[in-house]
Amino acid sequence: MKKIAIILPRFSRYGGVERFGYNLSAALASAGYKVDFICSRAEEEAPQGVQIINVGRYGVCRAGKLLWFVLAAEKQRKKGKYDLSISLGKSLNQDILRIGGGPLQSFWRLSQKAWPAGFGRSFKMFRRHTAMVNLLIRYIERRQSLSPCHIVCVSHRVKEWMLESHPELAGRKIDVVYNKPDLSLFSPPEASMRDASRAEYHLKNDDILISTATTNFALKGVSSLIKAIAQLPSNYHLHIAGGRNPSKYIKLAEQYKVVERVQFLGKVTDMPEFYGRSDIFVLPSFYDACSNSVLEALACGLPVISSRDNGSSYFLPTEQIIDDPSDYMALKDVILKTSEQKSTEQFVWPEDIVCGIEPYLKLVEDRLK
DSSP: OOEEEEEOSEEOSSSHHHHHHHHHHHHHHHTTOEEEEEESEEOSOOOTTEEEEEOOOOOSSHHHHHHHHHHHHHHHHHHHTOSEEEESSOOSOOSEEEEOSOOHHHHHHHHGGGSOTTHHHHHHHHHHHHOHHHHHHHHHHHHHHHSOOEEEESSHHHHHHHHHHOGGGTTSOEEEOBOOOOTTTSSOOOHHHHHHHHHHTTOOTTOEEEEEEOSOTTTTTHHHHHHHHHHSOTTEEEEEEOOSOOHHHHHHHHHTTOGGGEEEEESOSOHHHHHHTOSEEEEOOSSBSOOHHHHHHHHTTOOEEEETTBGGGGGSOGGGEESOTTOHHHHHHHHHHHHHHOOOOOOOOOTTSOBSSHHHHHHHHHHHO
């Protein structure tokens, strides 16, 4: 039986890359491989056939903890004598590397726009460039780009960022495999379930509910959404899923006199219901490798608006892709136009786009041969 190692600091089903890692480990075990999941923290029971190798994560700062993990994971990778190793994040050596977040250099360049120009933004960038943990990450990214491993990006946008940040990759074969939501879980809701969910939040038939989901309100353009809501008719409402302190954004909603139309729901466990009661899903990201929430919302039958620097916008019509997430007036116009279209055409998952777990199983099979 072939032995495979998967390397990722957290073993969990909460979070995009964590959920992918969990599902990949289960799929590989079901395919007959012996799977070790090398992590520093396990928050779930392992699927049948998967063994958790918890190497811990010690240190007094982020850089120390990251350094501990990558060194301990590398020690376990050598000790385990695996036939194949798959890295889903930061690691020193691997056979297959899945780039799920994009390079740090691209993230810095695009994400800084989420904060107003001035001293605050400049100081934030200074701290980023001088932080020991980021110097370590840049070293690891450079080492990974120079290694002979097989690279897989989660979107075409991430592949573009990788080639921009690491010119040494030019000419290398880099695959693109998109995430794919569980279509048995994320699908258009039944009318009765939708009505019941909307009634719970006192939404009327003519109310338009805009939804968004994020744990990083600044990066994903929540400020722009609140400002856009203030420019829209009073029957437009905004629901925000994400477990983070929203006090700053509640004050912004108060300032724009829309606090009664904006609700922060915290961590939402039933996302299909969340999408099901919505009319439009909007994610004006300043930076997003490939938002799972956009794909889930599409699978639930929602029209979706997002930004060009979200890898998931590859699935959207051009008129529902915005260039500047901070331009809330332009965002307002796109929301109005999209809500007035009321298209009855359901989203069908494109068969010509490589996505999901199956391409990784095929890649593993080919590499082992």
